[in-house]
Amino acid sequence: MIRVVLPAHLKNLARVGSEVQLEVAGQVTQRAVLDALETRYPMLRGTIRDRQTGQRRAFVRFYACEEDLSNEPPDAPLPERVVAGEEAFLVVGAMAGG
């Protein structure tokens, strides 16, 4: 089970608590996790990845295991501890703006 933590605004939007747990089939990558997240919570489509380009939105970051994975290739495997459910995959709103 993959654990995902969303920023406050997206928790409110998806009406979820502190953590989301997802089944991810196949290799656990950033893309696979976000695809599973958006399938379960379609209202999140476009809020993390741009609707048109599929790219991570500029002020969204991905952290796990104390690493910034934001600029990792979307199809790169996520860390073992995330795959094992020992660590959460964090979707973070960057500190920017007002």
Next chain:
Amino acid sequence: MSGVRLLVGTRKGAFVLTADGARRDWEVSGPHFGGWEIYHINGAPTNPDRLYASQSSGWFGQLIQRSDDGGKTWEPVGNDFTYEGETGDHLWYDGTPRPWEFKRIWHLEPSLDDPDTVYAGAEDAAIFRSNDGGRSWQELPGLRTHDSGSRWQPGAGGLCLHTIIQHPTNRDRMFIAISAAGVFRTDDAGKTWQPTNRGLRSGEIPDQDSEVGHCVHRIAMHPSRPDVLFMQKHWDVMRSDDAGGSWHEVSGDLPTDFGFPIAVHAHEPETIYVVPIKSDSEHYPPEGKLRVYRSRTGGNEWEPLTSGLPQANCYVNVLRDAMAVDTLDPGGIYFGTTGGQVYGSADGGDTWAPVVRDLPPVLSVEAQVLP
């Protein structure tokens, strides 16, 4: 007694303000979508409990929310605003080509006939339509792909389509306005569009007769006189008596003719309202006095409306979508400020009172009359 509901979009959420027909005591509900920018909320004319809200943020992009109970509960609907085909380029501020890129929805205009049909005005400028209550959106690409599109240039607020006016009886005719391209009209339900900017004069562009390039801030129409349009341009208050075929200036004796909103009284088609702002480099009222100006002659002759509005040390702005009228008798008028006040008048502007004082900066105000 019938009542009024104000739909207020702010920089940090949506607010719904309600009162009975006396319009003295207001109930404030909100913030809805706290922390998000709400550029616009609007209700369907055929079902006032059907509301649409444009919710956006620099972090998480664009969402559209829909309510079927007058704003008590909301449901996120579709947010896929994909331009049709090759997007091409428009002009950037520095005059270089720039690809069209979706940024946000500025304005939502539900159809006059069907609560599930709604138009959306986008930045970068385009018009979209949904026929399924906002679940899916299709561009009407004839506007963006007009021959002049490659010459459209953003105003200071972005290349935004901010005004959508439907003809009250001719379903094929619609007007839209874009900063800083100008006004466009369709006579075939959005398939093709013609610029309707003849007579506008804009010192910011070199060719005064250019068919596009005018920074139109807002246009307004009274439904009983659909060929008469009023415009607050960047500078100049303008009027057209031939459905946008030509425009003439009606700034008259205004203290300054820069401003953003313009509105028409619900029962008096020659009574119009503007909020003069000192200049485009200052963006606050002249002399620190917040004055709505009213013309009962369709322009040129204006009177300041000050009773109940701050007449000293007031330096707020009133944005283009932040003024609305109700259809009660006597007619009410409302506006919101960048200082978070919403003011209302239940007597056509003669006297004003704050509806609420300390909201986030107000982006938009719409007024609904409830049974």
